[in-house]
Amino acid sequence: MPIAQPDLEAILRDGFPDAEITIEDLAGDGDHYKARIVSAAFAGLPRVRQHQLVYAALKGRMGGELHALALETSAPQ
């Protein structure tokens, strides 16, 4: 059950309105993405918490509709 890149971006944008978001479709199949998200929401949080926030924004799609999403999260410098 792949998910289209603009849809993925819209979902992430919804969860992190302030963020700088870059998405790459790694395999061209709509199922293996890499997302780089830079948001103030991540400031001061350990990586596990940062990624948990992203998974929360994806509302259960991760591991289901979305098989693979490599994440790179950080707070703005």
Add this chain to the structure above:
Amino acid sequence: MTETTTANPVHDWIAKTVAEHPAVLFMKGVPEQPQCGFSAQVVQILDHLGADFVGVNVLQSDPLREGIKTYSDWPTIPQLYVKGEFVGGCDIIREMFQSGELKPILEGAGVIAA
């Protein structure tokens, strides 16, 4: 995840397992034969560092496969636990390996020679 007892027997089993072994990798397949590229990457990193870890194959049990996700509030596998703490999945472990953060954590747990 810090609760010592839960109503969920799978969570109890996971808590016991990560308490008994200093490094535990919940993965798809076994360390000698991973069945997913992400699990394979983490095994490769741990092997490269010479870490002594216990691999738990989540494919052996559906309740375990689901239970590990709710235990850590983390939707994907693999998951690495060191000294009972969830350290991360594939991306985080790779980043921590590349930045040199992973090795001291494993040394601190006594699973690689310092």
